[in-house]
Amino acid sequence: MEALKGVRILDMTHVQAGPTCSQLLAWMGADVIKFEPPQGDATRGQLRDIANADSLYFTMLNCNKRSITVNMKNPAGKKVFIDLVKRCDILMENFGPGVLDRFGFTWDKIHEINPKIVMGSIKGFGSSGPYSDFKAYENVAQAMGGAMSTTGVPEGPPFVTGAQIGDSGTGLHLAIGLLAALHQANRTGQGQYVEVAMMDGVMNLCRVKWRDHQRLEHGGLSEYSVPTHAGMGETPRAGNDSGGGQLGNAIQCKPGGPNDFIYIVVQEAVWNALAQSIGPSLGLPELASDPRFATIADRRKNQSQMWDLITRFAANHTKREFMMILNPLNVPCGPIMSTQDLAQDEHVRGREMYVELDHPQRGKWWNVGMPIKLSASPAIIKRSPTLGEHNDEILQQVLGYGPAEMAQVKEAGALSLPPKK
Numbered sequence: 001m002e003a004l005k006g007v008r009i010l011d012m013t014h015v016q017a018g019p020t021c022s023q024l025l026a027w028m029g030a031d032v033i034k035f036e037p038p039q040g041d042a043t044r045g046q047l048r049d050i051a052n053a054d055s056l057y058f059t060m061l062n063c064n065k066r067s068i069t070v071n072m073k074n075p076a077g078k079k080v081f082i083d084l085v086k087r088c089d090i091l092m093e094n095f096g097p098g099v100l101d102r103f104g105f106t107w108d109k110i111h112e113i114n115p116k117i118v119m120g121s122i123k124g125f126g127s128s129g130p131y132s133d134f135k136a137y138e139n140v141a142q143a144m145g146g147a148m149s150t151t152g153v154p155e156g157p158p159f160v161t162g163a164q165i166g167d168s169g170t171g172l173h174l175a176i177g178l179l180a181a182l183h184q185a186n187r188t189g190q191g192q193y194v195e196v197a198m199m200d201g202v203m204n205l206c207r208v209k210w211r212d213h214q215r216l217e218h219g220g221l222s223e224y225s226v227p228t229h230a231g232m233g234e235t236p237r238a239g240n241d242s243g244g245g246q247l248g249n250a251i252q253c254k255p256g257g258p259n260d261f262i263y264i265v266v267q268e269a270v271w272n273a274l275a276q277s278i279g280p281s282l283g284l285p286e287l288a289s290d291p292r293f294a295t296i297a298d299r300r301k302n303q304s305q306m307w308d309l310i311t312r313f314a315a316n317h318t319k320r321e322f323m324m325i326l327n328p329l330n331v332p333c334g335p336i337m338s339t340q341d342l343a344q345d346e347h348v349r350g351r352e353m354y355v356e357l358d359h360p361q362r363g364k365w366w367n368v369g370m371p372i373k374l375s376a377s378p379a380i381i382k383r384s385p386t387l388g389e390h391n392d393e394i395l396q397q398v399l400g401y402g403p404a405e406m407a408q409v410k411e412a413g414a415l416s417l418p419p420k421k
């Protein structure tokens, strides 16, 4: 049985941060009702690759959901919303600050309508504090949560990371909060309000940089390859340094293309085996006992020389060949995989992490699969809904409206935009 079978979610989220969360919950079996304005989630039309078809931006974040269009600026639309709130376990939204309040639905009001409902909100900066009135997108959160200032190299500008830690990362945080609050509501009969700010989520994901920020009060950071000193104040950008207790770096391999790199962690326990393996072909048969690299402290101090030697060795091997050399030595390592590498990777396909789907508007397409594997409740991934695909179904099945009531709410404009004058 699906883990969240029987849980119904009223999903007012849009763009990426909220839909990431509701898609995961849908993959765990929740009945997610995507509640859209009559013109739909804006991402349906953004970055389109096929004319008149829902964009991949939308389809990749809204699988296994049902779609209903409701005009919240229309009294009949608000009535449909209230009826849905009464029948759902979770309500979630990631509007800009104050949008739901302007519709007349503060958390207090929602709680009054359905005391057991759990409500989840994503905001850029939360509902309190000097930034609370501001909107946010992914890179704004990366900028303000500390990620950008610590990504890149000291002599270059701050960089964003391709992983969507501001949007999707915040969606993951929200999913955890919602499930905890739902568990509590099932015991107490009382829902609660769950808020996740994107800036907070990014700070959480940058925890090790805060570790280093405080260590800098007491001295330099010996594992960093870039200069650091006591009293430096801010954690510096450190290129591809490992960020952990073990030394690590991205090493260029043959033939030298943009993704011909392998990330290697020279774990303390593997140095001997690694040095014995690569030393002879570098003309350094005694590398394992070389005093420059004898202890981890020596390797930290002389790490640029160590990386140079490993890079010299790697120049004769592709990233896959180097991986094959390192795996038997138990050296933690990973070739830098491009999207093309991953799309064709046997391991990825075997774990159903890149799955083919069909869609009435766009035909065959691919989605990234479900990364959380439940042994008794595997996710079955189904395509995203077209706009308003389930309007009638939801009015009938979920709200129990009969034909007369359905006709009435439609006539009153609950599900559509007012006609242009």
Ligand SMILES: CC(C)(COP(=O)(O)OP(=O)(O)OC[C@H]1O[C@@H](n2cnc3c(N)ncnc32)[C@H](O)[C@@H]1OP(=O)(O)O)[C@@H](O)C(=O)NCCC(=O)NCCS
Residues within 6 Å of the ligand: 014, 015, 016, 017, 018, 035, 036, 037, 038, 070, 071, 072, 073, 094, 095, 096, 097, 099, 102, 122, 123, 124, 134, 135, 136, 137, 138, 167
């Ligand atoms: C993402 C974001 C910047 C987009 O800004 P935006 O496009 O201006 O959208 P907003 O959420 O502010 O506003 C949505 C509008 O649609 C309207 N709307 C939404 N659902 C509606 C419905 N069912 N019926 C009628 N109107 C609806 C709202 O009333 C609002 O219009 P208003 O400003 O006239 O009240 C903003 O939503 C935001 O900051 N969200 C929180 C942080 C976040 O999640 N960001 C990451 C997104 S990946």
